[in-house]
Amino acid sequence: MNANIKILRGFVKEFNETYSEKEVVYDDSLVGQIKKTQDKLLDEKFLPSRQLERILNKQIRRARYPMEVAITGQFSAGKSTFLNALLSRNILPTGITPVTSKVNFINYGEEYKLKITYYSGAQEYAPIEAIADFTDQRQDEMNDIKYLTLYAPMDILKDISFVDTPGLNSQSQSDTDTTRSVLRDVGGIIWLTLIDNAGKLSEAKVLEEYMEHFKDKSLCVLNQKDKFTQEQVDTTTKYVSEKFGKYFAQVTPISAKMALDSRAHQKSVLIENSVDGILKDFKKDLNENLDSTSLDFFKEKFDTFQKELVDIKYQDIASNMKLLHDSNIQDVLDFIESTIRPKAEESKEYAIKNDMKGVCDILIKEYQTIIGVYDALTSVLKSCEDDTIQAFEEIHKKYSKELFTIYNSLETIMEKIANETFKNIKRKTNIRFEESKSGFLKSEKIEKFDYETFWIDSDNVYKNLFYDDQTIDKMFKRSIKLLKNIELNTDEAFRNVYRNIKTEVEKWQEPYELIKKHREIASDLEFSNTRHFAAKVYENVLRSYHRAILENISAVRKKFAYFNGALSYSYIQTTQATIGHFEQQILESEELYKKEPSRFAIQHPREDEILTKLKANFAFEKIEDFLTSKRNYLFKVVKYSKQQYLEINEDRINFVKSKQAQYIEKIKDLEKIKEEI
Secondary structure (H helix, E strand, C coil): HHHHHHHHHHHHHHHHHHCCCCCCCCCHHHHHHHHHHHHHHHHHHHHHCCHHHHHHHHHHHHHHHHEEEEEEEECCCHHHHHHHHHHCCHHHHHHCCCCCCCEEEEEECCCEEEEECCCCCCCECCCCHHHHHHHHCCCCCHHHHEEEEEEEHHHHHEEEEEEEEECCCCCCCHHHHHHHHHHHHCCEEEEEEEEECCCCCCHHHHHHHHCCCHHHHHHEEEEEEHCCCCHHHHHHHHHHHHHHHCCCCCEECCCHHHHHHHHHHCCCHHHHHHHHHHCCCCCCCHHHCCCCCCHHHHHHHHHHHHHHHHHHCCCCCCCHHHHHHHHHHHHHHHHHHHHHHHHHHHHHHHHHHHHHHHHHHHHHHHHHHHHHHHHHCCCCCCCCHHHHHHHHHHHHHHHHHHHHHHHHHHHHHHHHHHHHHHHHHEEEEEEEEEEECCCCCCCEEEEEEEEEEECCCCHHHHHHHHHHHCCHHHHHHHHHHHHHHHHHHHHHHHHHHHHHHHHHHHHHHHHHCCCCCCCCCCCCCHHHHHHHHHHCHHHHHHHHHHHHHHHHHHHHHHHHHHHHHHCCCHHHHHHHHHHHHHHHHHHHHHHHHHHHCCCCCCCCCCHHHHHHHHHHHCCCCHHHHHHHHHCCCCHHHHHHHHHHHHHHHHHHHHHHHHHHHHHHHHHHHHHHHHHHH
């Protein structure tokens, strides 16, 4: 028993671990908040696109991406030298012309390498030493390059990504526009200028045009302080701070050259350079000595490398430290850390959250587009309602008049037959015998009496109505033909009711069969489902109306078939039956008269009696009800059709609204997600 319970508990535990939903816990970091929003937006109920997934992953990478600091200014201000000083290595090419014609992104990487990204989307990698080949704007082949990315294994790049720009007075307007775009998006800006250029009119114009809105994240660096006295440096710094204070949060004089020289002699840099050199030599020598069974070929160079490391270890770095201090480069790093970083992180968080809200807005707008599709169909179905009801009523109104015409024709036929029958009721003299008693002894005596009776000359009736004159036959055939035409026209009228609905719905259908999303991140499946719904609008909507109309037509046809059968019934036989009825009546009345002449009279059929009997034999009451009644059969079919149509229309509108409601609910979910960002 205990073993069974143990097995059961194990099964329950495994089931819960496999199928139970586990609550995901997100941390309070920006990445955690993005992941929380990402999981909600990528919920299966939204049928998310791959593009949405990619852009949300991009936001996570963006949140994790180091703060970007742009280095800009007028050309020949020493931007490349300044960056080399910050990176402690002569990586970027320097010169007297604006050689940096492309944006260079300087990012952290496990090894030094250069990535070239072209406008075509193609990418290639090159050794970092080849960077000069891709930055000189004097070369025409550089026009195909969009930007460069330089990777370096430096600790500073783990937290900061530098963006080296072409400058704001480049020879190319496109490069100036690129720089302007970069300044808007980065977390911080270092405006680099030469001390002897600072404050000039040309620079003032550039600052006014491009830097007016970036004060909180901008540092002005006055380069080449080593060429001037401390008093000159202080005077210029004060002047620039006062004149350009609205563009910069701080003005700092530096010497990029001194910083680069000092950093170039730092022990860590010297050791790194020695390691890079020995590795290059080893790879080269190894390729040349692949058949060697020992490393003796490399012993001399390795010994030299070890001696270099010892010399570096015991080197006096006091002068280098002073040089580094005097360069004032640390003030730049302190500004980045204390001023730019907090604002950049806040700005990045705001920008990312704003973009995430923008994603929600895009998805909401796309859902509103889909809702508009269903809303348009609902409007079509509603707008058809009055016209459809009117069309049904027109069927009854128009064809009831035509049915009444048939009735008049048939009644004329009945009256004509009755009249002809009545005219052929002829008189004749018959004899009757009656016993009578006479004399004293009252002997019985049979007396003969003449009396007048009637007979119907049926042969003459048939001759006059059906044989010599075919008027009756023609009138019947004309009525039958007219009835058939009414049936066909009524059939077509009902079909036209459906066709009108179909035409309006197909007008709606045409543009939406090809509807596509407006924004890349919207759901492909949601729009595919919408196109499928439009393409299958007959199955989804029209089929119900079509079936109902066919049912209405079938009901009308059945009644017309009955009526047509009644008209097709032999009117000669009906006339014979009617004449036979009255002949029998005359005979019966004559027999009664002969027995008791004082009490009974011989029957003489009146014309109205003949007409009544003729109509009865012809089942004319039902025909009359079908043709002339205000609530005739056509009225009943039309009434039912209208009621049925209204029920179907309401049902299909509710069906379309139920589709629409799914997207309204999704919009509510997206608005809630947006509020929580």
